[in-house]
Amino acid sequence: MINFMNNNRNIIGTLSILAMFSVWSNVLTETIEATEVAKVVSKAKEDQLEKYENATSLSDKDLKNLLQLVxxxxxxxxxxxxxxxxxxxxxxxxxxxxxxxxxxxxGIFQINMLGVLGLDRRDKFELDHNADLFNPVVNAQIAYHMSDGGNDWSSWKGLTQRTKQWMEKFPK
Structure with missing residues (x-):
């Protein structure tokens, strides 16, 4: 009887280990799959951003798409x-x-680079030259950071009446 109970404990212990391994294996597989999906999405986003790299003009829809991408x-x-x-x-x-x-x-967000402000921003955003801000992708990415993802427009004097007028013309 004691041998039977010990065998059952061993079997239960082995099954528990196998179950934990199975769960761990599934979690690992799901994590790897999620990482791969994230890489594919990131690559797709990079490919879409390339369209706007160093663009000399942007339609209203292009501007909207660029801002979504950043x-x-x-x-x-x-x-x-x-x-x-x-x-x-x-x-x-x-x-x-x-x-x-x-x-x-x-650039598109008129990022001010006057004097010490410019020195600080070039360093912070790893810009070689102020002219790097003529690249709409770089400009939009920096504006995204400066505005805390669009939550703080104080560097642009907030949401002015003119800004609100433009909001009414936002492309669908």
Whole structure:
């Protein structure tokens, strides 16, 4: 009888180990599959972003798509689009060099690079030159970071009346 109970314990122990191994194996497989899916999605996003790399002009829909690709979503996407339209009308090569108004601003979001601010931003965002901001992908990615994903537009004086007017023209 004792041998029978010991054998049952051994069998139960072995089955428990096999069950745990099976669960662990499934989790590992699912994790690997999720990682592979994420890589495919990331590659697809990179491929789509290439379309906008160094674009010289952007339609309203192109601007919206670019902003989605860098991460803006929902209401923040609409606000980002409107801010870019207010700042530059979505023009990648827009430049305001009026230093008397405190500007040396580049690209679709008119990111200001005047003086020490420019030095700090070049370092923080690993830019070689201010002109790197004429690349709409780089400009949008930095604006995404600066605005906390579209939650803080204070670097652009918030959501002004002009921005709100642009929001009404957001492409569907």
């Amino acid at each position: 991460g803006f979503e929902g209401q923040n996407l609409k606000e980002a689009w409107a801010v870019a339209k207010k700042e530059s009308n979505g023009r990648p090569f827009a430049f305001n060099g009026n230093t008397s108004t405190g500007d040396s601003s580049y």
